[in-house]
Amino acid sequence: MxxxxxxxxxxxxxxxxxxxxxxxxxxTVVDExxxxxxxxxxxxxxxxxxxxxxxxxxxxxxxAESADMxxxxxxxxxxxxxxxxxxxxxxxxxxxxxxxxxxxxNDERYPFFNKDCINIDHIIAPENLITNHISQLIxxxxxxxxxxxxxxxxxxxxxxxxxxxxxxxxxxxxxxEHLPHVEARVVAIYRQNRFIRPLGSTLIEAxxxxxxxxxxxxxxxxxxxLQRLEKPYKRIIISGGGGVAVALAKRLENDYQVKLIERDxxxxxxxxxxxxxxxxxxxxxxxxxxxxxxxxxxxxxxIAVTSDDESNIMSxxxxxxxxxxxxxxxxxxxxxxxxxxxxxxxxxxSPQHATISELLSHVRQTGVVKVISLRQGESEIxxxxxxxxxxxxxxxxxxxxxxxxxxxxxIGAVVRGxxxxxxxxxxxxxxxxxxxxxxxxxxxxTDIERLLQ
Numbered sequence: 521m522x523x524x525x526x527x528x529x530x531x532x533x534x535x536x537x538x539x540x541x542x543x544x545x546x547x548t549v550v551d552e553x554x555x556x557x558x559x560x561x562x563x564x565x566x567x568x569x570x571x572x573x574x575x576x577x578x579x580x581x582x583x584a585e586s587a588d589m590x591x592x593x594x595x596x597x598x599x600x601x602x603x604x605x606x607x608x609x610x611x612x613x614x615x616x617x618x619x620x621x622x623x624x625x626n627d628e629r630y631p632f633f634n635k636d637c638i639n640i641d642h643i644i645a646p647e648n649l650i651t652n653h654i655s656q657l658i659x660x661x662x663x664x665x666x667x668x669x670x671x672x673x674x675x676x677x678x679x680x681x682x683x684x685x686x687x688x689x690x691x692x693x694x695x696x697e698h699l700p701h702v703e704a705r706v707v708a709i710y711r712q713n714r715f716i717r718p719l720g721s722t723l724i725e726a727x728x729x730x731x732x733x734x735x736x737x738x739x740x741x742x743x744x745x746l747q748r749l750e751k752p753y754k755r756i757i758i759s760g761g762g763g764v765a766v767a768l769a770k771r772l773e774n775d776y777q778v779k780l781i782e783r784d785x786x787x788x789x790x791x792x793x794x795x796x797x798x799x800x801x802x803x804x805x806x807x808x809x810x811x812x813x814x815x816x817x818x819x820x821x822x823i824a825v826t827s828d829d830e831s832n833i834m835s836x837x838x839x840x841x842x843x844x845x846x847x848x849x850x851x852x853x854x855x856x857x858x859x860x861x862x863x864x865x866x867x868x869x870s871p872q873h874a875t876i877s878e879l880l881s882h883v884r885q886t887g888v889v890k891v892i893s894l895r896q897g898e899s900e901i902x903x904x905x906x907x908x909x910x911x912x913x914x915x916x917x918x919x920x921x922x923x924x925x926x927x928x929x930x931i932g933a934v935v936r937g938x939x940x941x942x943x944x945x946x947x948x949x950x951x952x953x954x955x956x957x958x959x960x961x962x963x964x965x966t967d968i969e970r971l972l973q
Contacts, residue, residue, distance in 0.1 A: 522546040522587045523883060524613075526573035526603050527594035528556040530854070530872050531619065534897070535591065535879055540564045542966045548582045551594075574602040576610055584611035589883060592618040593644075593875070597625055601638050608639040617642040617882050619875060623763045642882045647763040649874040654764075654823065654848060655771055657867065661750035661846075662743045664729070664867055667892040668736070669903045670935045670954050675736050676707075676892070676901050681728040682747040693720035695745060696944075703942040704734035704742045707932040707958035708899070715899075715960045717928050731894075733932030733956060735940050753820040755779075757844070759805035759835050760826035761787045764850065766794060768823065773797040779814060781805045805835035808842070817843030825850040837864055857896055873897060884965070887972035889954065893962070900962045901932075904972060906953045913951075914971045920947045923971070925957075926964035932956050 523539060525532050528551035539545045548567040551557050557568035571578035573594050584590070590607045592600035600618040607613040618640045620626060626645045633640050656666045665678035681688050686698055692706055708731040709716040709724075716722065724730070724746070732742055743749060754777055758765050761782030769791075772778050779799045782788040792800040803810045805824065816822065822839040824832035829851050836847040848867045851857050860868045873893045880891035880900075890903040910917030920931055920943060934941045935954040941947060949955070959965060 521589065521883075522583060523548070523589045523591060524579070524582045524584060524587050525549045526590070526592040526600065527551060528553060528560060528568075529593070529595060530852075531593045531875050531879075532591075533560055534872060534876055535593065535883075536560060536564060536566055538876065538880060538897075538962070539883065540566050541963050542969070550578060550582050572599070574599045574606065576606055579603065579606060579611065584613060587611065587613050589613065589615040589617065591879060591883065592616070593879075597622050601625075601640070604640045605638050615642075615882070616640050617644065617879060619644045619646065621646060623647060623767070644875055644878050646871045646875050647767065649878060650764050650825070650850065650869060650871055651767040651771065653869060653874060654768060654825075657848065658753055658756075658772070658776075658821065660739050660743070661753060662747060663739070665731070665894065667901060669890060669933075669956050670940075672736060673935060674733060674933045674940050674956060675739060676731060676733050676932070676956070676958075677739055677743070678729055678731045678894075679743050679746050681724050681726055681730055683726050684748040685724075685744070685746040687724050687745040688726055688747075690724060691720065692718055692722045692724060695742075698745055699738075699741055702734070702738045702741050703940075703944075704732050704738055705930075705932045705942050705944055706730055706732045707901075707930040708960060710895070715928060717930070717960075731958065733958075734942065751820075755819045756821045756823065757781065757814065757816065757819050757839070759822070759824040759832065761791050762825065762827060764825045765823075766791055768825070769795050769798045781810070806831065806838055808838060811839060811842055819844045820846065822847045824848070827852075829853050829856050833860075833865070840864055840866075854896070870896070884969065888965075888969065891965075897962060898960075900959045900965060902957050902959065902965065902968065904955050904957065904968060906949050906955060906972070907951060909951065914973070915949045915953075915955075916951050918949055920949065926959065926961070926967045928960040929964060929968070930958045932958055 539547050550569045550573050561568050569582045590613045592603045597620050604616040604618050663677050667676045706718040709718050710729040756776050756778050758780045769780050781801045785802050788802040816839050822844040824836045832849045836849045840847050846866045849865050851868050877893045892901045906915040908916045931943050933956040
């Protein structure tokens with residue numbers, strides 16, 4: 521597949537790194553920054569073009585006439601939109617994906633992304649992705665990672681095992697004994713950042729990060745086996761007045777006691793007019809006196825989602841030290857993500873990883889419906905569709921236990937029509953089955969794609 525990536529920033533560079541691992545991909549990256557492109561070309565087998573991404577001449581030089589896909593992730597929404605439109609009108613590129621950050625462009629009242637106006641096949645809106653992800657984590661206290669598949673019928677959840685959980689100190693096989701009527705499968709365990717493939721005889725230890733797959737109705741029951749079940753959140757403080765902060769407050773304010781802290785007085789006044797049941801405060805989230813006045817020690821959840829990584833980290837650490845039960849932090853820089861201490865920051869969310877996951881769901885080969893990047897891009901969980909007949913397919917008609925999957929890969933669930941089948945026994949794959957597969961190493965996705973051919 522010939523893919524043109526517009527933008528060599530963090531997202532564009534990370535996407536290029538993902539795609540070049542598959543030798544069947546011919547990747548070209550376009551950017552105005554020569555140094556960024558040179559750095560990419562030195563590390564990976566790809567082509568680079570220096571120039572403005574929305575210029576027809578630049579797109580032509582990048583091979584737009586023969587491209588299968590255009591992915592526009594520059595820092596400008598307008599450039600991304602214009603490049604996709606030119607790619608459609610002048611070069612007839614079959615698939616066009618664009619990152620559009622401004623919520624004003626994603627307003628449902630003005631649907632202008634269509635074949636009659638601006639022709640973009642897939643819109644990636646990072647603020648929406650982050651808002652949805654945090655909302656899901658709030659819905660399931662104790663979850664450190666959450667991903668849903670097939671219209672939310674089956675979910676992947678990551679939790680840390682603590683003393684007090686019924687299964688801690690016991691073998692994994694006892695999960696079925698404790699919850700005989702609950703369908704769930706543990707697909708991965710990480711102990712001191714080392715992957716352990718779960719077996720029935722695997723002993724669950726305190727501190728293990730456990731990834732399990734189950735329908736949503738079972739999440740709390742399985743979580744209670746690994747830790748004392750946390751009480752539902754009531755009091756939430758949001759640090760920031762940007763799009764994510766305001767969208768979160770709007771979504772939460774009718775069900776929780778929400779306070780929002782914004783440093784700019786004019787912006788705070790504007791936000792207060794947009795929100796009905798949220799208390800909007802003007803001040804610094806790292807102001808100890810302000811946090812004390814707002815009784816941060818009684819806060820169930822402190823969420824820092826400003827555009828400043830340092831501010832998010834410092835205000836969250838202060839809130840946690842002052843008694844906030846849990847903190848969620850938005851972090852842009854990969855280096856900071858790797859330095860985060862889990863004992864201080866409970867959950868760190870990367871907009872780049874969220875965007876990459878959404879992009880990969882559109883740029884993978886046919887049959888791959890959804891891709892979720894896990895553990896800072898180290899691992900993935902994918903939803904794939906088995907199509908064909910017993911003779912034409914490498915999956916259809918085959919028993920799951922007989923498949924030659926990559927090392928450590930685990931099929932956690934199969935969705936067949938209206939049924940969710942948690943894979944704990946023998947199962948023969950049928951045409952149209954959706955398979956949810958955990959991959960401890962993202963590079964082995966190419967092996968899964970070969971099974972789909």
